[in-house]
Amino acid sequence: MMPLEPLTNKEEEVMQVIWHLQKAFVKEIVAALPQENHYNTISTIVRNLEDKKYVSYMAYGKTHQYFPLVTKDEYTKRFMNLAMKRFFNNNYKSMVSFFAKEEKISASELREILEIIEKKK
Known part of the structure; x- marks a missing residue:
């Protein structure tokens, strides 16, 4: 890429x-x-x-x-990866914690995310 x-x-x-x-x-x-x-x-x-x-x-x-020439998904992936490096030191837990503290994500949304993760295993 x-x-x-x-x-x-x-x-x-x-x-x-x-x-x-x-x-x-x-x-x-x-x-x-x-x-x-x-x-x-x-x-x-x-x-x-x-x-x-x-x-x-x-x-x-x-x-x-x-x-x-670049799909929206491809751009989003690159942008998010860059943001993860810059702001969260590539630590997804830090990112999710940030949004939880800022009240940008609810407990029910977190449960939905956990279900998605569990289904992939």
């Missing part, structure tokens, strides 16, 4: 749209974003995503239809 450059928040937001649409022209990406954005700004972001090897395109005359 080739290392990917990290995405900025805005690039990630645009990737979320591309993953959702599967393939899209810049105008479709602009229309799907939650807040108003200038076409040229989004076009520049998409070209940056192309440079970073997250997307490629099919050319139709002068317009390009973009599609993801």
Whole structure:
């Protein structure tokens, strides 16, 4: 697996749209974003995503239809692995404890996670 450059928040937001649409022209990406954005700004972001090897395109005359080269699952896995290293020293117990202390995960959700783990054994 080739290392990917990290995405900025805005690039990630645009990737979320591309993953959702599967393939899209810049105008479709602009229309799907939650807040108003200038076409040229989004076009520049998409070209940056192309440079970073997250997307490629099919050319139709002068317009390009973009599609993801990296799946959302693949990106999520890489992002989570990086977060685990950076913030939790690769210790999953520390991560779960963090979310429990922050009250971001309930006891019933933890029981569901335990059931999933038990089923895999």
